[in-house]
Amino acid sequence: MKFTLRQMAVFAGVARGDNVSRAAETLNLSQSAASAALAELERQFDQPLFDRVGKRLRLNDRGRQVLPLAIELLDRATEIESMLRSDSAPGNLRIGATLTIGNYLATLIVAEFLQLYPDAQVQLLVHNTATVIEQVACHDIDLGMIEGVCVHPDVESETWVEDELVVFCAPHHPLARSTAVLLDQLAAQPWILREQGSGTRETLEQALRLRHSRLNVRLELEHTEAVKRAVECGLGVGCISRLALRDAFRRGSLVPLVTPELDLRRQFQFVWHRGKYQSRAMQLFLERCRKLTAGVSRSDEIVLPVIA
Numbered sequence: 001m002k003f004t005l006r007q008m009a010v011f012a013g014v015a016r017g018d019n020v021s022r023a024a025e026t027l028n029l030s031q032s033a034a035s036a037a038l039a040e041l042e043r044q045f046d047q048p049l050f051d052r053v054g055k056r057l058r059l060n061d062r063g064r065q066v067l068p069l070a071i072e073l074l075d076r077a078t079e080i081e082s083m084l085r086s087d088s089a090p091g092n093l094r095i096g097a098t099l100t101i102g103n104y105l106a107t108l109i110v111a112e113f114l115q116l117y118p119d120a121q122v123q124l125l126v127h128n129t130a131t132v133i134e135q136v137a138c139h140d141i142d143l144g145m146i147e148g149v150c151v152h153p154d155v156e157s158e159t160w161v162e163d164e165l166v167v168f169c170a171p172h173h174p175l176a177r178s179t180a181v182l183l184d185q186l187a188a189q190p191w192i193l194r195e196q197g198s199g200t201r202e203t204l205e206q207a208l209r210l211r212h213s214r215l216n217v218r219l220e221l222e223h224t225e226a227v228k229r230a231v232e233c234g235l236g237v238g239c240i241s242r243l244a245l246r247d248a249f250r251r252g253s254l255v256p257l258v259t260p261e262l263d264l265r266r267q268f269q270f271v272w273h274r275g276k277y278q279s280r281a282m283q284l285f286l287e288r289c290r291k292l293t294a295g296v297s298r299s300d301e302i303v304l305p306v307i308a
Helices: 005-017 020-026 031-045 061-084 099-116 129-137 183-187 199-210 224-232 242-251 280-292
Strands: 050-053 056-059 092-097 121-126 143-146 155-169 190-194 216-221 237-241 255-257 265-273
Touching (some): 005 020, 005 031, 005 061, 020 031, 092 099, 099 121, 099 143, 099 199, 099 237, 099 280, 129 155, 143 280, 199 237, 224 237, 237 242, 242 255
Parallel strands (some): 092 143
Antiparallel strands (some): 143 265, 155 265
16 A cells, blocks of 8 residues: 555645645644655655645645545544554544534533543534534534534535524513514514524524515624623614523523514534544434434423533
8 A cells, every 4th residue: 555644644634724834733743744745645646636826735626536535544543543452532523513502502512522531532613504514515524513504515414403593682672571573573673693604694584585574684793692692782682592592581681572473493403524434433422412302302492411
């Protein structure tokens, strides 16, 4: 066999980071050693895997074909090494989660996972749905947990649990005591919403498109907690996951509004690259996620784990 695992690791690292120096740092190699490994790999097969654009390296067509196989090879090699060592650690895992899932579910699941497997290493990145899907498509992460719709041709999705958005306001807002709020009333209010590209915004806009209605967006924010704070301050009404609001509703600091004309249901989903090999770590993590939602019909009914 002409190539080595180190060459494959350098190739995969460069593919993920677009340059040699970041790959070298991740692999604890000198930049010259990483450059030499990549150059030797391409020379041995007389096959360039990257297009050189200034100081950046971009995967060419052959490199894009090789990358998922290289990542699978490295994942399997890690598992073989653990097995030969009789090591109980499931390996490393890179997870991307959208804000609602990341802030209210994924962090606690990761903590529980690391309690069960203390030798495992997990990296959790929290972004909006569009970014998480792109990270999966580029092999930057192993697994994504999203709250929006995924239509990327290279990404496979699996339904996890139903979620529901809810329109809400401050308890002193004029609509707070309404038994039901109609679209005409909502259209007259200033809105505090998540940014474009978020699954929350996508779900709300889809519901509005079906009703041929638009909203007066006063403020866009990138964080769910910021939306809640702005609404509590009386800047307008908002719409986020009921999961993110259940403690505020219990305290009475925010009030849910009944909106019979809007269907705000959606699905939390797992996403991974279609060519992704599901490592033992990935399988065990998915198992913890599914166990958490077993018998639950909606996300805000989940009993969250207590981390000691």
